[in-house]
Amino acid sequence: MAVDAQPCYVRRALAEPEPPPTASSGAFGLIQQRLFDGVLNSALTIISLVVIAAIAWPTVKFLLVDAVWQGSSRVDCLPETVKREVGACWPFIAAKFRQFMYGFYPQDQQWRVNLTYALGMLLLVPLLIPRIPYKGLNAILFFGVFPVAGFFLLVGGVLGLEHVETRVWGGLLVTLVISFTGIVGSLPLGILLALGRRSDLPIVRTLCIVFIEFWRGVPLITVLFFATYMLPLFLPGNWRIDGLLRVLIGVVLFAAAYMAEVVRGGLQAIPRGQYEGAMALGLGYWRMMGFVILPQALKFVIPGIVNSFIALFKDTTLVLIVAIFDLLGQLRAAFADPNWATPVTLFTGFAFAGMVYFLVSFGMSRYALFTERRLNTGRPN
Amino acid sequence: MRTTRNPVAVEIVGLSKWFGEFHVLRDVDLKVMRGERIVICGPSGSGKSTLLRCINRIESWQRGRVVVDGMELTDDLKKIDEVRREVGMVFQQFNLFPHLTVLENCTLAPIWVRKMPRKEAEEIARHYLKRVRIPEQADKYPAQLSGGQQQRVAIARALCMRPKIMLFDEVTSALDPEMVKEVLDTMVELAKDGMTMLVVSHEMGFARQVANRVVFMDAGQIIEANEPEAFFSHPQHERTRLFLSQILR
Numbered sequence: 001m002a003v004d005a006q007p008c009y010v011r012r013a014l015a016e017p018e019p020p021p022t023a024s025s026g027a028f029g030l031i032q033q034r035l036f037d038g039v040l041n042s043a044l045t046i047i048s049l050v051v052i053a054a055i056a057w058p059t060v061k062f063l064l065v066d067a068v069w070q071g072s073s074r075v076d077c078l079p080e081t082v083k084r085e086v087g088a089c090w091p092f093i094a095a096k097f098r099q100f101m102y103g104f105y106p107q108d109q110q111w112r113v114n115l116t117y118a119l120g121m122l123l124l125v126p127l128l129i130p131r132i133p134y135k136g137l138n139a140i141l142f143f144g145v146f147p148v149a150g151f152f153l154l155v156g157g158v159l160g161l162e163h164v165e166t167r168v169w170g171g172l173l174v175t176l177v178i179s180f181t182g183i184v185g186s187l188p189l190g191i192l193l194a195l196g197r198r199s200d201l202p203i204v205r206t207l208c209i210v211f212i213e214f215w216r217g218v219p220l221i222t223v224l225f226f227a228t229y230m231l232p233l234f235l236p237g238n239w240r241i242d243g244l245l246r247v248l249i250g251v252v253l254f255a256a257a258y259m260a261e262v263v264r265g266g267l268q269a270i271p272r273g274q275y276e277g278a279m280a281l282g283l284g285y286w287r288m289m290g291f292v293i294l295p296q297a298l299k300f301v302i303p304g305i306v307n308s309f310i311a312l313f314k315d316t317t318l319v320l321i322v323a324i325f326d327l328l329g330q331l332r333a334a335f336a337d338p339n340w341a342t343p344v345t346l347f348t349g350f351a352f353a354g355m356v357y358f359l360v361s362f363g364m365s366r367y368a369l370f371t372e373r374r375l376n377t378g379r380p381n
Numbered sequence: 382m383r384t385t386r387n388p389v390a391v392e393i394v395g396l397s398k399w400f401g402e403f404h405v406l407r408d409v410d411l412k413v414m415r416g417e418r419i420v421i422c423g424p425s426g427s428g429k430s431t432l433l434r435c436i437n438r439i440e441s442w443q444r445g446r447v448v449v450d451g452m453e454l455t456d457d458l459k460k461i462d463e464v465r466r467e468v469g470m471v472f473q474q475f476n477l478f479p480h481l482t483v484l485e486n487c488t489l490a491p492i493w494v495r496k497m498p499r500k501e502a503e504e505i506a507r508h509y510l511k512r513v514r515i516p517e518q519a520d521k522y523p524a525q526l527s528g529g530q531q532q533r534v535a536i537a538r539a540l541c542m543r544p545k546i547m548l549f550d551e552v553t554s555a556l557d558p559e560m561v562k563e564v565l566d567t568m569v570e571l572a573k574d575g576m577t578m579l580v581v582s583h584e585m586g587f588a589r590q591v592a593n594r595v596v597f598m599d600a601g602q603i604i605e606a607n608e609p610e611a612f613f614s615h616p617q618h619e620r621t622r623l624f625l626s627q628i629l630r
Binding site: 271273274276277278279280281282283284287291292295296299375377 | 437439458462463465466468469470472474475476477478479480489490493494522524538539542
């Protein structure tokens, strides 16, 4: 072969590895490099700062600076009384706080709600922290025992606990009960539906497709309406299902249909070789799914799953239309109280509800991100 | 009936398979005795991988019979899983489970299929990882290993089930040339131990060294089968000669 005419540099000695070049010199250098690197970049930085200030300042002013912190009625939150511009009227929230939290759950029984919360937190927190052992037992307690315990604690009628009808439940309690049931119920049901939709058995597949498409095809409001007002007409005379329970079932089935499609997306991302590898080892269908396919598929769709959870959490506000008063429902009811009618009541209330919803949704979102990173074994690191 | 001393490991009789309209396996017959090592070669699309995948019924077929270790494979899922327990398979693309560590990859099936206690399964896994010469990688994830290491893990994973028969489906085709040897060495050792092996491969050096028989397939049929020496020095069929001249050069 002819030697290439182009000259070519051949190393006589191998080059030693060098440390990477340092990116910047300290915090000041970093700021200059990232934010004020050239005219356009500097202009964009300044415009962004102005926009942020324009949004942030009125918010802070309303929520903190101009806010009224103490008082016992609407009078304390009127500009005429305070003699200045009035921001948020926090005494309104304080006065209605119990109602927002518990609805009309009897006041002397509200410890039961708190106990349920405490129990839930006690089981949830260790479940979320990866380092704490006994995850299996913990999961059984949280997903299996806790819902039953919570049910009897909240509903009562056993062990000398006074029976509390779900009609008087309300506020954050209802919001959390509906979303917890929806989340815990829809994920396993959704997984089964997704597996069914990909099944080789034509009857199973058809049933799952019909189920999923039906529930995705109707709006949640219709589902709630039907469950509350129409269903009793179809049931035999003395057969009554609790109003909240009807809504819970509707929400779970509705959310499961969406969850099924999210999970199916994950299943489709698994290469055929994974199935073949598992089959060749003699793992049967359920073990193959449980140990090999689903762990990977669910990991892929964590963002989609959390998306559904957050959507579900906020969709619970729709139960207002079937006369179940969740947090937002109680808020609206509280607006009607003439004792607290001020120009800022509405804003204060929505700001409060917004913060509650945001905290929970944002919490779910951040935890999901943490989980995604932790489960990422696909790349060497 | 099934006997432990059955001298026939795999018996394939009149096997025919179609992918849609395409007749991929045409009336194939093959008998593999216990302890035999068979290398199957042939041009791409000749049906050699498909034939191999019928032996543990990862592919189904329309006509013919496959009997593995005295058990006939039918639609019976129980039977299929029983056969799969006795037949280990290694794939071109490794097919390791990326969410499990190397050790977990190796112990999953022994624990859940063989119902082995975890401790015992881990001991066996470490034993085989040592045999494929990567005991120090047990706690890593597959993505942290090189291709050759991953393929050796895949071999160890299959061996952990203590199979009677091993199937190798082009296991070196996806590897960098530098890593082919380490995988082939592992397979040679396995052959020395008397494992029944069916190997789809174009590694003719390996075939010469290890195989009892080399089987040549073309257009869904076995058109030549012979001992390696005779197969390479005096190929009978025109098609075989052409194939060998192209890959041996």
